[in-house]
Amino acid sequence: MNTTYRMSYKLCLIASLAGLLYGFDSAVIAGAISHLSNYFSLDAISTGWAVSSVVLGFMIGAFSGQFITNSLGRKKALVLTGFLVTLSSIFTAFPYNFTLFIIFRIVGGIGVGLGSATAPVYIGEIAAQKVRGKTLGFYQMMIAFGILAVYLVNALVASWTPSPEWATQYSWRYMLGAMSIPxxxxxILACFLPESPRWLIKKNREEEASQIINAINGNEYDSQATIAEIKRSFQHQSATVNSERLLSKKYRRVSLTILAMALLANLCGxxxxxxxxxxLLENIGIATEKTAYYQQVVIGIAFFAAAVWxxxxxxxxGRRKLLIIGSLVCFLSITLLGILIWLGVTNLFMLAIMIVYILFFGGTVGPILWIIIPELAPNMIRDKLMSWATFLIWSGSFIVSQTFPMLTHSVVLNKLFNGSFPFFLYGFCCLLWFLLNVFFITETKDKSLEQISAEMSAG
Incomplete structure (x- = not known):
């Protein structure tokens, strides 16, 4: 590891653990939902609510992130993230009733949403320029690692006993309770992070910012020049804070581009x-209840490997080329999966298609989304734009997670599409994402945040 960037790697790796919480908290329900549904006797709508309620929390946390990170700072927001997730894990594992389960699932989602709005901003602002793309990629890598970790936990818990009664009563509790550890x-680790230099400069705490900039880049680095550049980017903006900034003439193009990227990302399925x-694996006929856990582990490994790559x-x-290739392959693979389901095909080739989809989403769209949004966002609206973008990311996630069981249980849609309709819908969104990349996304590689900010403002 280059010693010049050792501090950047260390701080960004700690902050990126917020992504692990996101991956763990969002994917844990995959193993728990069937037994949880049996325990609470849930119908299709309630099952969707048990899954999607956490996403509602994501949306609340992401939207509130702009106020919390701006007033309290990035560091305290990350500490609050860990606290809310830990609290949620304990109370969702031992809920008095389904309502209490939903309440604390939302609480955990608020923590994860706050972390997802804060961690990429913190990493983008504190990392040295030469390693910013790589360190922002840590966040997606940790999301993927969290997903893989929880799939392994789920498989381990499911293997403890073949008793269906035990699984209904206890297995989902262990799965959800394991979240308290990370x-x-x-x-604890977030308490030792330094504050973002750009936030400190915005709060007129330049001496502290200078010390942190030198710690990150080395004592020979000209921190005063960096501070002056950051201050100039702030001075060109109005001192007032209002909602029209995002869609003002100066920012309209970049704001709409970022918000469209955010909404479409999770609508890709x-x-x-x-x-x-x-x-899903059971419904399309390529897995039993037991083997589905291990096939999920394979999917988790593919997702993690793609994120590491x-x-x-x-x-x-660079960002743009990978986005174009990834979104095109996602469109082709998810559409092909829909065609095979429509034709009634059931073989392991379908698992291979899912893995291809996972590899290209996890290696392109997933990580680059979190890298390019904070890079494209101009300095003075980065907090708000990142919060709105994250809010829309979770809006897309909420739509998919709430409607998927409803779409798969629809008698009319199943008669017309034989269970394939959701995948054709996701394929269409992948196609829109591809076109957005081709015509509206610009490259941000090897540019400072201030340079990107100036270019986006001029555009």
Missing amino acids: GCLFM INAVLYYGNI AVYRIEKY
Whole structure:
């Protein structure tokens, strides 16, 4: 590891653990949902609510992130993330009733949503310029690792006993309760992070910012020049704060581009695979209840491997090229899966198609989304734009997670499409994402945040 960037890697790796919480908290339901549904006797709508309620929390946390990170700072927001996730894990594992389960599932979602709005901003602002893309990739890598970790936990818990009664009563409790371990660990580690220099400069705490900039880049680095550049980017903006900034003439193009990227990302269907993977694999006839857990582990390994690849290749190939290739392959693979389901095909080739989809989403769209949004967002609206973008990311996730069981149980849609309709819908969104990349996304590789901010404002 380059010693010049050792501090950047260390701080960004700690902050990126917020992504692990996101991956763990969102994917844990894949193993727990069938037994949870049996325990509470849930119908299709309630099952969707048990899954999607956490996404509602994501949306609340993401939207509130702009106020919390701006007033309290990035560091305290990350500490709060760990606390809320730990609290949620304990109370969702031992709920008095389904209502209490939903309340604390939302609480955990608020923590994860806050972390998802804060961690990429913190990493983008504190990392040295030369390694910013790689360190922002840590966040997606940790999301993927969290997903893989929880799939392994789910498979381990499911293997403890073949008793269906035990599974209904207790297995989902262990799965959900395991979240308290990474949640508590992250809360403790976040307490040792320094504050973002850009936030400190915005709060007129330049001496503290200078010390942190030198610690990150080395004592020979000209921190005063960096501070002056950051201050100039702030001075060109109005001192008032209002909602029209995002869509003012100066920012309209970049804001609409980022918001469209955010909304379409999860409408591509990734959460149907990650949240309902066990049920999906069983429904299309390529897995039993037991083997579905292990096939989910294979999917988790593919997702993690893709994220690791992205971290090490993002600076070589750039953002835009990878987004175009990834979104095109996602469109082709998810559409082909829909065609095979429509034709009634049931073989392991379908699992291979799902893995291809996972590999390209996890290696391109997933990680680059979190890298390019904070890069494209101009300095003075980065907090708000990142919060709105994250809010829309979770809106898409909420739509998919709430409607997937409803679409798959629809008598009319099943008669017309034989269970394939959701995948054709996700394929159409992948196509829109591809066109957005081709015509509206610009490259951000090897540019400072201030340079990107100036270019986007001028555009």
